[in-house]
Amino acid sequence: MSTARTMQPPEGLNHRAISMLRAVVAGRAQISCSSEPDLFIDNVPCCDQFTAHMLAHAGLIEAATGGDVGDLVPAQLTAEGVAAIAPAPAAA
Incomplete structure (x- = not known):
């Protein structure tokens, strides 16, 4: 029996968005x-600029x-961005 849990992204953010925030x-x-800011990670244009714009x-x-x-x-990250990727408190 496995005790590993699947890590779910915060509500409204998919795994790609979370990875972008972590970068x-x-x-x-x-x-x-720009008014439509593009994101570059490791000097390469991000493959999902729609998500970059959303963030x-x-x-x-x-x-x-x-x-x-x-x-x-x-x-x-803004304060909201930090909060978006902060670990959820453990359930009691």
């Missing part, structure tokens, strides 16, 4: 300065510094 936390992500518009990620339109700058 931001690890300092591996850059974001373009930015939902206020989970943002540019860590300012820049001109089109510039790539480090990405960072």
Whole structure:
């Protein structure tokens, strides 16, 4: 009998979105300065820009510094982004 549990993503976020947020936390992500910010991970454009846009518009990620339109700058999590990937408290 296995005691391993399947880790479920926070409500509303799929595994890809969680992975993207974790890449931001690890300092591996850059974001373009734009009204539709694109996410780059390890200097490669993210394969799911729709999710990148959703994370930015939902206020989970943002540019860590300012820049001109089109510039790539480090990405960072917002307080909401940190809360989104925080471990859920253990059930009593």
